[in-house]
Amino acid sequence: MKICRTVSDLQSEVTQVKLENKTIGLVPTMGALHEGHKSLFNRARQENDVFISSVFVNPVQFNNKEDFEKYPRDEKRDLAILEECGCDIVFVPTAEEVYGNEAPETFTFGALEQVMEGVQRPGHFSGVANIVSRLFLWTKADRGYFGEKDYQQIAIIKDMVRQKNIDIEIIPCPIFRDEDGLATSSRNVRLSPEARQIAPKIHQILLNSYRQKDNLAISQIQSFVEDEFKKVKEFELEYFCLVDDTTLQPVKVREAKQGVVGCVAVWLDGVRLIDIQRYW
Numbered sequence: 540m541k542i543c544r545t546v547s548d549l550q551s552e553v554t555q556v557k558l559e560n561k562t563i564g565l566v567p568t569m570g571a572l573h574e575g576h577k578s579l580f581n582r583a584r585q586e587n588d589v590f591i592s593s594v595f596v597n598p599v600q601f602n603n604k605e606d607f608e609k610y611p612r613d614e615k616r617d618l619a620i621l622e623e624c625g626c627d628i629v630f631v632p633t634a635e636e637v638y639g640n641e642a643p644e645t646f647t648f649g650a651l652e653q654v655m656e657g658v659q660r661p662g663h664f665s666g667v668a669n670i671v672s673r674l675f676l677w678t679k680a681d682r683g684y685f686g687e688k689d690y691q692q693i694a695i696i697k698d699m700v701r702q703k704n705i706d707i708e709i710i711p712c713p714i715f716r717d718e719d720g721l722a723t724s725s726r727n728v729r730l731s732p733e734a735r736q737i738a739p740k741i742h743q744i745l746l747n748s749y750r751q752k753d754n755l756a757i758s759q760i761q762s763f764v765e766d767e768f769k770k771v772k773e774f775e776l777e778y779f780c781l782v783d784d785t786t787l788q789p790v791k792v793r794e795a796k797q798g799v800v801g802c803v804a805v806w807l808d809g810v811r812l813i814d815i816q817r818y819w
């Protein structure tokens with residue numbers, strides 16, 4: 540595995556790959572790698588000639604300084620996992636290397652960012668678009684792999700690709716869950732053992748509501764989920780939104796054949812966890 544710490548080093552590796560007419564699959568990460576990342580790595584490796592990843596805790600996508608500082612970092616462990624997963628090239632830059640002295644670009648995404656994470660974390664998606672657009676351009680990737688837990692992020696990245704006219708296919712990948720149903724996340728390691736026992740209830744609540752979906756109106760699914768979260772005193776529900784699966788606009792009454800996804804953000808033990816459930 541080639542470790543690149545500068546953009547020019549990365550670009551010369553990529554030039555070589557492209558001269559050989561090989562396809563590139565990219566999995567951008569912020570490190571603290573877990574089984575969910577590994578499932579993305581496996582797909583990128585299987586579906587492309589060359590698999591590139593990046594490990595970079597992107598400061599401009601954090602709207603909360605403490606969250607940035609507390610973000611788990613262990614480069615040695617991450618590189619060992621990537622090597623094990625068959626990564627060909629990993630990009631591990633510093634913030635200076637990525638942004639230099641330039642102010643980050645401001646991206647806007649209209650209605651797509653006026654809901655959920657976009658409301659709770661102002662500037663977050665512009666920060667994500669800054670790093671992801673750079674990575675797409677520098678790696679010339681044919682395919683980019685992203686986990687569906689960050690459902691809104693995928694919609695935003697697709698829109699950024701459209702805005703910038705980047706030639707890449709965005710591949711959404713199913714959520715990887717621990718055996719007890721908790722969606723894998725780099726933030727899970729910050730949960731106390733007691734909170735870790737409670738966390739799978741997020742998925743259980745969503746799944747219970749899903750099982751009743753055909754007998755409930757959208758507003759009843761909404762109240763059911765909110766009530767179930769209230770019953771667990773350790774949870775502080777930030778939002779639960781039932782949204783159109785493409786426009787991400789809230790659904791009040793489901794139209795025929797409309798795809799609907801429920802997205803949740805909840806605080807537990809000082810850690811913010813997100814998850815999703817597809818209803819239709």
Ligand code: PAF
Pocket residue numbers: 567568569595597600667670671689692
């Ligand atoms: O989903 C993430 O881990 C990050 O938002 C990403 C896509 C690696 C950009 O920093």
